[in-house]
Amino acid sequence: MWTRIPSSSLRVTGPDRVDFVQGQMTGDLRGAPTPGLVAACFLNVRGQIEHFARAYRRADDVYLHLDEGQAPALAARLRRYIIFDQVEVADLSETLATVHVWDASALSGWQPDGPEAQTFDLGGGTVLAGRVNRTGTPGVDLHYLARHADAVLAELGGERPLADLDAARIAAGIPDVARDGFTGTLLQEIGLDLGGPLPAISYRKGCYVGQEIMARLEARGNARYHLAALVGEGLPERAEVTAGGKVAGQAGLNAGGASLARLRKELADGAAVEVGGVSARVRLLAPARA
Incomplete structure (x- = not known):
């Protein structure tokens, strides 16, 4: 089974592409294999x-x-930083499409013991695939030419709606920065730090925009918020969370009767809060497995 992922994408080419992107992002692209996924x-x-x-x-x-x-927006940002770098940035959002295949073993051409990123033929064309955990169990993100969609999807079996995937990822404690409305937060606050459900940083990779703040947080370990879940019926999405009349965080997308939220750490498991005026309970997330 598979789910369509609302996506956009960029392709960065040129001899300086790895070093250029490395200097912008929190993950260690230079340390990744080729092919690799970060x-x-x-x-x-x-x-x-x-x-x-x-x-x-x-x-x-x-x-x-x-x-x-x-x-x-990311393309515009990257182009602002191109000075002497030999790179080009192209927007492929209209050219490529993406689905998430829930069960990797059901995907013809995918090598379960192979690298995190793989390329193979499917539906008469070449696809790019990456091992991605969106539901609590690693599956495969499959990227393909939009014009090949009918042939590729015919190889994959039945479709499941995006709402099912959102419910599964929220139950598993996996954030989606854009869909949950967590843009503008610190990554340590929403489960993207090392040891979180979606690690997206290296503290040893060298400089990048915002790196000084990240190093300071690593040294002091003083982020005041963390990722937690909220349980309740009809919770407003991307809404302010309050506890005792004081702002305590912000909620993300709601699916399956729950939301993920950026919450102050002092809120205990089971604590009563309000999400946009609607009552909810805090559910602390289990630590991610190594």
Whole structure:
């Protein structure tokens, strides 16, 4: 089974492509194999998330997979930083499409023991695939030419709606930065730090925009918020969370009777809160497995 992922994407080419993207993102692209896959954020100078992406390192390019509508802004940002770098940035959002295949073993051509990123033939064309955990169990993100959609999807079996995937990822404690409305937060606050459900940073990779703030947070370990879940019926999405009349965080997308939220750490498991005026309970997330 598979689910359509609302997506946009960029392709970065040129001899300086890896070093250039490395200097912008929190993940260690230079340390990834070829082919390889790295989750990362692009931050502002205050260390706040502007974009989340999965970066595919390939022999001839760097492919950046983003949420829907994110590519134009990231492309503009990257182009502002091109000075002497020999790179080109192209928006492939209208050319490529993406689905998530829930069960990797059911995907013809995918090698379960192979690298995180793989390329193979499917439906009469070449596809790019990456091992991605969107539901609590690693599946495969499959990127293909939009004009080949009918032939590719015919190889995959039945479709499941995006609402099912959102419910599964929220139950598993996996954030989606854009869909949950967490842009503008610190990655340590929403489960993107090392040990979180979606690690998207290296503290040893060298400089990038926002790196000084990240280093300070690593040294002090003083982020005041963390990722938690909220349980309740009819919770407003992307709404302010209050506890005892005081602002305590912000909620993300709601699916399956729950939301993920950026919450103050002092809120205990089971604590009563309000999300946009609607009652909810806090559910702390279990630590991610190594």
